[in-house]
Amino acid sequence: MVCGGFVCTKNALCSLNIVYTLVSLLLIGVAAWGKWFGLVSSFQVVGGVVGVGCFLLLVALVGLCGALKHHQVLLFFYMMVLLAVFVLQFSVSCACLALNPEQQNRLLEIGWNKSQNTQRDVEKTLDCCGFSSVNYNDTCAASCFTRLPPSCESCSNMLQRYTGDVLRFVGGIGLFFSFTEMFGVWLTHRFRNLKDPRSNLGAFL
Incomplete structure (x- = not known):
């Protein structure tokens, strides 16, 4: 069967999910690793990353189950x-790139x-105060304070050195994944309207 048929589309959708x-799983693992080793003490940050990871996992499992x-x-x-x-995600990515x-x-x-x-996490990591x-x-919490x-530098100056690069990186990654999501929407729409060659063709609606 040529690519673009039922089996090929199904395999592509399964691979995407x-x-x-x-x-x-990587998001959840990184958040848990950061919390375990004390790199991030804020429960809100860890909870937010884990929440996004769990939501993405749930959506991926629904798509995988639907495709199979x-x-x-x-x-x-x-x-x-x-x-x-x-x-x-497309809106947030564009905003990150435009700030x-x-x-x-x-x-x-x-x-x-x-x-x-x-605040404590940033001060400890970047060695800055205020x-x-x-x-x-x-x-x-910075070591320079002791x-x-x-002799400490303000965290605003330290953060501004990295913020532009970080936002461009995050915006670029988000933009890339947003297009994979649009590809997933198109692929799902196509797959829903394809007939399963192994099923009863007369029962297909």
């Missing part, structure tokens, strides 16, 4: 969820003020 499954069984309802549900994820330095700094400050655990200025009368005399 296996890739999504591996990515979801040629189940019309599961395939339709999978296609609609994948389309919604595509729209959201200017001033907007990046404003978003960083909002995220900084939301969680003290995140967001826009260093207050030596306050406490800080030196005599203490």
Whole structure:
């Protein structure tokens, strides 16, 4: 059977969902590893990454089950969820690529003020204190704060050195995966309308 037929489309859809499954397990594993080794102490960050991983795993399993069984309802549900994820991820990816330095700094400050655990993680990892200025009368998790005399740089300056590159990387990866999701929507729509050669052709609706 030529590629583009029932079997080839089914195998392509299964392969795509296996890739999504591996990515979801990787997200969950990285979050658990970071929490286990104390690299990330914020439960909100770890919980968010694990939540995204579990959601992607659930969607991938629904798509895989629908593809293996040629189940019309599961395939339709999978296609609609994948389309919604595509729209959201494409929008976020474009926003990441379009943010200017001033907007990046404003978003960083909002995220900084939301969680003290995140502040400690950033201070410890980047060896900096405070967001826009260093207050030596306050406490800080950075090793530079314990030196005599203490000489620390503000975390805003440290973060701005990496934020642009990180956002471009995240935006590019998100944009790439958003197009794979659109490919998955097209593939699912095509697969739903193909006849299974092993089934009773008269029973196909």
